[in-house]
Amino acid sequence: MLISQPMIMLKQRPSWLLSTERFCCFLASLFPKVFFTSLSLWSLYVLIFVVNEEYINQEYHKPTLAIISSIFGVLLCALSVYTYYKVIWIGAGSPLDFDMLHLSNPSPQYLSSNPFDVVPPESSQPLLDNDDIENHHNNRQNDIFPPEPPSQYISFHTFSSSKPVRYCNKCQVWKPDRTHHCSSSNKCILRMDHYCPWFSTCIGFRNQKFFIQFLGYLATYSFYLFISSFAVLYVFFIEEQYTNGFISVSLIILFVLSLSFSLALGVFFLFSVYLLLQNLTTIEFQDQRWAKHESNSFLYEFDPRGKKQKLGHIYDLGYKKNWTSIMGDNWVHWILPIASTSNSITDKYNNGVNFEIDEPVYEKWTKNLQLQEQLNQQLADYKNRLRTEREAGNIV
Template sequence: MLRRSGLCMNLEAFCCGFLSLFPKVFVLTVLLWALYGTISELHSHLGLSAASLVFSGLLLSLYLLSMYSYFQVVVVGPGSPLDFPELRLTGGTSTNDHYLLPELNEQNETLLSPRRAPPMEVLVTHTIEKGEPYLRWCPKCNVWKPDRCHHCSNCKRCFLQMDHHCPWFSCCIGFRNHKFFIQFLLYVFVFCGYVLAISLYFLYDFFVKEQYAEHQYLSLTLVFLAVVSFAFFLSVGCFAGFLVYLMLRNLTTIEFQDLRWNYLGDHSAEYEYDSTGKKKSVANFYDLGLKRNWTAVMGDTWWHWLLPISATDEKLTGYKNGLNFEVDEEVFDKYCQNLQLQDRLNAQLMEYRDQLRGRRNQ
């Protein structure tokens, strides 16, 4: 029985390792084949001319940028609150996943929890429950969870500003590698568009000059390059456009799904009513405008935008650590007012319901 259990565990580990390795090998192989095939066609049609060398150099540069950003996504990772020793909890267990924050002072700071009180750096929370701010914590990771932090069931770990779990990288996309992920998609989009343009040009030239009439054969490599590059150009372009759209709204994929499908329960506070009684949605309080939303992810300078270099840090202070986030204070205040109004309405409805029950029992 022990041998079978060990064999099953080894087989499971092998399958998991293979499945996590396969997408990496697939992406590397497809891009490498596209690079080799396109450069071969360039040299076949243009020889060792200056144009051929320039086109090949540009293609190689895009390939290297794509590969470097891909490995940065995997190596850097999304970032986790477990990376900060100050956020780790010690002792005690609970099924609750949040903690209401009372007014802190020297007398009650140690009474917050059987665990150590949360560090002041993460007390700037914009998560509200019952009209009061609260900090969430993960009973599985035993760590405080800042705003926009979520636990991944696949990775079995909490990640900062988690966007989604990507099977093509076998890891999660979050605060630290979000920039590299978007850059990888944009690099691949341009790379595929470049390969598609070159292959279509040579195919067009083959048929316009009627080279088939001179008993010349059509290169199947060109045909496959055109088909594969078009498929990747279209699919990657749509996905990259969607993620850039979310980035410019300062939304993660999880938050977008939450707003669209109300996955996380009641969202009454996210709506308000105008003077005519028409329902309209309250703006996202993380939305700081197009420019600030862009720089929050991509960095402050143009070389951060173009090159796969990090725009985050691990300091406990500031807004580049994934622990604290700037918000539109006006929108956040409106959101809090709506929450308080909703709580008052709910309390009045419950009071009215209790009165009706009391009258019926009399």
Template sequence: MVLGVIDGSASKLAIFVIITLLEALCLISYYLVVAVGPGSPTEFSELCCLQPDPAVRLEPPEFLKSNTVMVKRDGGYRFCNKCKVWKPDRCHHCSSCEQCVLRMDHHCPWFADCIGFKNHKFFVQFLIYTSFYTGLATFISGYCLYKIYYLQSVSLDKFSLHTMFVFVLGAVMWLCVSVFTLFTIYQLLVNRTTLESYESHGYRSSGNSHEIGNIFDLGYKQNWCSIMGTTWMEWLLPIRTSSEYGSGLTFQVNDLVYRKLQQEVQLQERLSQEITNYRSLQKQINKSALPPA
């Protein structure tokens, strides 16, 4: 019905091919998000630590020691007691999937799976394909309604509730998906996951420190290539990338932010030491001020 209102057989064929192609890309990228999975540290034997007694827990591997910037509150290396694995930077445990996820972005109910290091690219592509698909459906159905009601160049006999339904549903879906797609692309360009955006917001609002910067932000281009690949073919099609950005266990860091973070840590350590010395001096003064027994 919708294509029947379009003028010209060439236009109809072009629209049909584009819609079919977008449908195929949506289905393929959806499948790859689920089939590839987010990636987990449990897939790497060197990160597993199955010692039953925490007191005799093995040390983390050397590559993790030398390349880790995220630590626990006490300064120790992060460890998951549920999965029994050492947690690399940006790795989090998902209570829904019941496993740790490499570079976890979020748990997505659309896929009943997590979005992480391995399937993030396909997730972004799925959103982009879906945005174009719903946008095209909205435009075509809206054009049909425009010809029927405004131009009146098409007989009302060709009108059906199907066209109106496609327009309304397409417009709502296009608006919702497009907003989420733009947000996801922005997060990708600044190299920040959804979880990290929540964490950084809570950190800043606590009032205990100022914003230092995102240590994983390497610039828009490098951030994009680290997830989407380095070629146009990898950007446009749902294919695996020949990425040079590792396996999700370690990540490049912004040297400037890293130096700022080091200076911040050194300042906090110096301040803590000065407070300790001051308290010790106060105890000595108070003790010497006591009258002799």
């Protein structure tokens, strides 16, 4: 028997195969949690019972220093583990969390083949199937188009002369600015930064603060482990204690791992802080990098001397506002893992749905894009005219 439509056969998988797939996905998401928790507890055990108790307390006879070091290590380890699971528990946030952003019973003719953007009826035509083209004009007024987005809750800042709004046909929800659909999480994410496999979740508006704090706590904890283990190894080799005994293998492993983790996490933490101070997500940062290689990008302008200059970022409101928009308004929120975002749709600039923008920069972006679209249209018309004249010449 020939299988003419293999994709249909793949979609109609038996229940046992689906259950196996879900179980494998569960194990894959469970692994980073078990790995991180086990490694954190092991490092804390080595710090307390090997570094502090065996060496600092018994070998070097400094019990007070051993106690203080253990307390400080427990505090840093606890904060690291707590913020790790806080990132997972809180989640990145999604427009699906707000009932006002749902579009109930959307007409299939309205749903664009592009899962990210859609244009309202006054701006462009919907994408229709072939069977619907004949009935398009008759059905135009019969609920083909969904209602207008709830402007009292959401506003869009796009860069098109047609002023499109954004809608996800997978989640069937309006997509606020800076929202992206994550294929791994299978839902739209507010102010999506990236998907992190070490958390098996997305980093977005609501959990980005805890993610940055986690990086800071864990980098500090790793550096502290490195300093503690290095101090013991330094004394061991300087005083030539290796002539009378052996060093703990756990201590050497802790030294190597803590050095690696402190360097890697430290760089990642500083980069995340840099993006936050610029009010950029990782996706937006990558978009700007690609824009540098595009000669027709609207992110730049030319000064009177003809030199190309960057316009700036519409969400960049200065270091202070950029920082407080995610980390909170005071230093207590900056240091401690306390939630600073809101789950209320009416809390306009603190719910991940709406964002303050730099209006002058936004106007320049829009104007540049309009000029670029006009130029592209003129070039297209010119090419069409040349093609028409060439074809007419060939006929003659």
